[in-house]
Amino acid sequence: MTDTLTSLPGSGEVAQRRLLQTPVPGPRSTELHAARGHEVARGFGTTLPVFVERAEGAILVDVDGNQLIDLASGIAVTSVGASHPRVAAAVAEQAARFTHTCFMVTEYEGFVDVARALNRLTPGDHEKRTALYTTGAEAVENAVKIARAATGRPAVVVLDHAYHGRTLMTMSMTAKHLPYKAGFGPFAPEVHRAPSAYPYRWPGGPERCAEEALARLEELVMTQIGAENVAAIVAEPVQGEGGFIVPAPGFLPGVARFAREHGIVFVADEIQTGFGRTGAMFASEHEGLVPDLVTSAKALGAGLPLSAVTGRAELMGAVDPGGLGGTYAGNPVACAAALAAIAVIEEEGLVDRARAIGARALPRLQRLAEDSPAVGEARGRGAMLALELVRPGTTEPDPAAARAVAAHCHAEGVLVLVCGTFGNVIRLLPPLVIEAELLDDALDVLEHGVRELAWSTS
Numbered sequence: 223m224t225d226t227l228t229s230l231p232g233s234g235e236v237a238q239r240r241l242l243q244t245p246v247p248g249p250r251s252t253e254l255h256a257a258r259g260h261e262v263a264r265g266f267g268t269t270l271p272v273f274v275e276r277a278e279g280a281i282l283v284d285v286d287g288n289q290l291i292d293l294a295s296g297i298a299v300t301s302v303g304a305s306h307p308r309v310a311a312a313v314a315e316q317a318a319r320f321t322h323t324c325f326m327v328t329e330y331e332g333f334v335d336v337a338r339a340l341n342r343l344t345p346g347d348h349e350k351r352t353a354l355y356t357t358g359a360e361a362v363e364n365a366v367k368i369a370r371a372a373t374g375r376p377a378v379v380v381l382d383h384a385y386h387g388r389t390l391m392t393m394s395m396t397a398k399h400l401p402y403k404a405g406f407g408p409f410a411p412e413v414h415r416a417p418s419a420y421p422y423r424w425p426g427g428p429e430r431c432a433e434e435a436l437a438r439l440e441e442l443v444m445t446q447i448g449a450e451n452v453a454a455i456v457a458e459p460v461q462g463e464g465g466f467i468v469p470a471p472g473f474l475p476g477v478a479r480f481a482r483e484h485g486i487v488f489v490a491d492e493i494q495t496g497f498g499r500t501g502a503m504f505a506s507e508h509e510g511l512v513p514d515l516v517t518s519a520k521a522l523g524a525g526l527p528l529s530a531v532t533g534r535a536e537l538m539g540a541v542d543p544g545g546l547g548g549t550y551a552g553n554p555v556a557c558a559a560a561l562a563a564i565a566v567i568e569e570e571g572l573v574d575r576a577r578a579i580g581a582r583a584l585p586r587l588q589r590l591a592e593d594s595p596a597v598g599e600a601r602g603r604g605a606m607l608a609l610e611l612v613r614p615g616t617t618e619p620d621p622a623a624a625r626a627v628a629a630h631c632h633a634e635g636v637l638v639l640v641c642g643t644f645g646n647v648i649r650l651l652p653p654l655v656i657e658a659e660l661l662d663d664a665l666d667v668l669e670h671g672v673r674e675l676a677w678s679t680s
């Protein structure tokens with residue numbers, strides 16, 4: 223295991239350090255952001271209104287010449303770092319040969335190679351098949367289609383705090399009303415929601431969480447839906463947008479067992495957790511889970527749009543030719559990027575590196591949680607880390623505190639994201655290539671932001 227986060231080969235054009243030349247956002251970004259308002263639909267939110275000019279490794283360079291530390295990775299996408307030279311070269315090489323044929327029209331090897339890699343890397347050594355798509359939501363949609371075709375059943379069970387996407391079916395599966403669902407109904411039918419095993423907020427306490435959450439899910443299926451009507455149970459092995467919730471140990475294995483006993487397809491949505499992020503190639507591995515279907519996207523294409531459903535050959539085979547696909551599904555340039563990204567993850571030891579990032583950062587975040595009454599909990603796995611902010615002395619969510627800490631980090635040149643059903647979780651998703659010094663610098667800024675907040679509210 224790599225316990226020192228040393229520098230890795232990059233193109234070396236952008237120094238891996240934080241540098242502020244203007245306030246953040248600077249004048250040029252502010253001007254561009256104002257112009258954007260006249261052209262772009264308002265519905266696209268912005269975490270930090272800074273326009274990026276280039277990016278490398280864990281540094282984003284904005285149009286005002288500021289160098290920001292990237293603890294977002296474009297939402298867990300650029301795990302191999304921004305513009306990794308091997309990914310950039312593979313994309314350029316493929317784009318020069320051909321950019322598109324549509325795999326349903328004429329075939330190309332990259333599609334098959336990515337499928338082979340995913341069949342090898344996803345949990346379990348059973349026979350698998352893979353279908354490639356473009357976005358994460360599309361992968362989840364197709365996992366549901368495949369599960370329905372294979373079982374002949376309609377219902378889908380999802381969890382509280384779930385995030386599965388923004389299309390009609392996946393929005394229906396997503397838990398949070400604002401901003402994802404408000405005004406967009408009616409929703410897709412046959413989506414049922416069970417409690418999530420969220421240890422920090424479980425009414426009976428964290429020790430009873432796994433057992434009680436599992437009992438509630440089983441009761442929902444047996445008494446309200448009927449197991450014979452359930453096609454799939456879909457769960458994120460660590461919940462992402464919902465608040466970086468690491469489920470109580472034993473909950474997901476219990477869900478998987480229950481699903482197997484009732485002929486229900488167990489789908490792990492690994493779109494945010496996959497490809498090393500949590501310190502395992504797939505987060506299901508932490509609990510020895512072997513899902514029937516796995517959805518992946520985000521880090522798979524290292525920034526090029528690519529997603530996948532990988533699963534048991536007999537389930538994947540339930541759909542006849544023509545039933546699955548998409549014009550851009552498994553685009554050749556995106557496949558070239560994915561093959562390069564997977565090679566980087568494996569050859570540069572990025573799974574170990576994610577563990578090393580967690581080992582370096584989590585104890586620090588946990589100390590911060592002990593010292594600061596505004597931090598209810600520090601949690602995470604590998605390089606998927608979070609601080610949940612609460613009103614001091616309570617477990618009441620404090621979204622204003624999360625916004626204040628994020629604003630402090632942004633002003634100091636550290637890009638962090640806020641998430642959670644209650645909007646009170648600061649989440650960290652550094653590129654897995656981040657160097658120790660840069661990570662420490664970013665954590666210093668974050669820690670300072672939290673401590674300042676504690677003073678300002680006490």
Ligand SMILES: *Cc1c(COP(=O)(O)O)cnc(C)c1O
Pocket residue numbers: 357358359360362385386387388458462463491492493494519520
């Ligand atoms: C981001 C995400 C999705 C949706 O992916 P898109 O590419 O944005 O459609 C689905 N599930 C999870 C767990 C995600 O994190």
